[in-house]
Amino acid sequence: MNNALVKTYFPHLRLAALAGRAGGTTRASAIENAMLALSVMREEGDATIVETIGAMEGILGEAPDGRIGKDVLQSLLTCADQLVTLAAMFNYESLDQAARSFCDLLEAFFESGDGDAAPLVIHLRALHLMAPGSEPLSGESGRTVLEELARLRHHYGATG
Amino acid sequence: MTHVRLNLRGVRSLIVDRDHFTRSLVAQMIRGFGMEGPTLVDSAAAAREHLRHSCVDLCIMEAVLPDAASPELISWIRRQNKPPLCFIPIIVLSGYTQLRMVNAARDAGANFVVRKPVSPQGLFDRIAWVARADRPFIETGTYMGPDRRFLSIDPPDNARKRSGDDCACTGDHDGALLAPNGLVSALKKGGSL
Numbered sequence: 512m513n514n515a516l517v518k519t520y521f522p523h524l525r526l527a528a529l530a531g532r533a534g535g536t537t538r539a540s541a542i543e544n545a546m547l548a549l550s551v552m553r554e555e556g557d558a559t560i561v562e563t564i565g566a567m568e569g570i571l572g573e574a575p576d577g578r579i580g581k582d583v584l585q586s587l588l589t590c591a592d593q594l595v596t597l598a599a600m601f602n603y604e605s606l607d608q609a610a611r612s613f614c615d616l617l618e619a620f621f622e623s624g625d626g627d628a629a630p631l632v633i634h635l636r637a638l639h640l641m642a643p644g645s646e647p648l649s650g651e652s653g654r655t656v657l658e659e660l661a662r663l664r665h666h667y668g669a670t671g
Numbered sequence: 672m673t674h675v676r677l678n679l680r681g682v683r684s685l686i687v688d689r690d691h692f693t694r695s696l697v698a699q700m701i702r703g704f705g706m707e708g709p710t711l712v713d714s715a716a717a718a719r720e721h722l723r724h725s726c727v728d729l730c731i732m733e734a735v736l737p738d739a740a741s742p743e744l745i746s747w748i749r750r751q752n753k754p755p756l757c758f759i760p761i762i763v764l765s766g767y768t769q770l771r772m773v774n775a776a777r778d779a780g781a782n783f784v785v786r787k788p789v790s791p792q793g794l795f796d797r798i799a800w801v802a803r804a805d806r807p808f809i810e811t812g813t814y815m816g817p818d819r820r821f822l823s824i825d826p827p828d829n830a831r832k833r834s835g836d837d838c839a840c841t842g843d844h845d846g847a848l849l850a851p852n853g854l855v856s857a858l859k860k861g862g863s864l
Contacts, residue, residue: 516811516812517809517810517811518810518811519809519810519818520758520807520808521805521807522808523755524728524755524758524759524801524802525728525755526728526760526801527801527803529678529679529680529681529682529728530677530679530682530798530803531803532678534676534678534680535676535677535678535679536676536677536678536679537675537676538675538676538795538796538799541677541791542703542791542792542795544704544705545699545700545701545702545703545791545795546703548699548700548703549696549699549700549791551699552695552696556696559692589735591767592766592787595787596693596696596787596789597788598788599788600696607788611767
């Protein structure tokens with residue numbers, strides 16, 4: 512193909528044609544309906560959160576001598592991304608922040624190519640504390656835990 | 672934006688995500704928007720197979736699939752020489768830590784890259800934007816997809832983004848997600864297309 516040739520199309524999208532028909536749903540109603548539809552998945556979501564934390568513990572437990580390589584970090588990142596989605600979707604605010612902290616730390620390790628298991632283990636303990644089904648933390652305790660996680664991130668150069 | 676109405680009944684959608692639960696979450700959201708049951712697949716290969724035999728009006732895919740990165744699948748779709756398949760709107764859901772995928776997905780021809788966790792508000796606004804904005808498609812020797820000269824402006828009807836999305840890619844406005852940074856800068860300084 513000639514690199515200099517540029518073609519411009521104005522495609523007729525079926526999505527646009529359908530969406531523009533009369534009737535339909537307002538944004539507010541659509542979002543309300545979606546939230547309602549999601550709420551029926553909360554129980555399954557809670558179970559998946561706990562399973563995901565368990566899976567991360569399993570992955571970390573296999574790391575030899577507390578040092579973790581990029582393949583392990585990638586596996587943990589995949590789980591942690593999933594955890595962020597679930598925590599935010601079901602409005603677990605502290606869990607969401609702790610999971611993002613975990614992701615930021617993993618990302619920093621990924622960038623530096625050097626992973627230390629200790630701060631990750633601490634994050635996993637925090638995630639357990641904040642997971643659904645655990646004894647709820649008081650607001651102050653939750654803040655303290657998140658502050659400690661922030662200190663850890665700072666120590667390891669994870670900017671987030 | 673609250674008065675915007677979308678009639679999504681009859682819209683055929685395809686959701687591609689390796690994780691069963693995430694697929695179900697996105698499917699529930701779009702059912703709530705009024706679309707009938709989406710088709711759910713877990714890999715790029717399954718998506719290709721579905722697209723070879725069926726038409727869809729919207730494709731929502733995860734940034735990293737088990738058998739391919741999303742740019743590979745997007746490029747395959749865009750290079751299919753059979754409209755409307757090559758023009759279908761594609762929304763990529765990028766993981767919290769997968770920002771490095773954003774440019775690749777954009778350059779492969781994605782309409783939008785949305786950072787997870789995706790909210791019903793965020794997803795609805797992106798679908799509304801795709802459905803209501805007349806964005807031309809560009810084909811060159813190296814690119815086929817929506818025009819990337821995409822202004823840093825609000826969606827149609829002033830739909831707002833989540834504030835968290837604004838820093839999803841470059842720390843710039845969400846519009847910059849799909850626009851060359853130099854062009855956005857030029858436009859901010861008063862330039863025009």
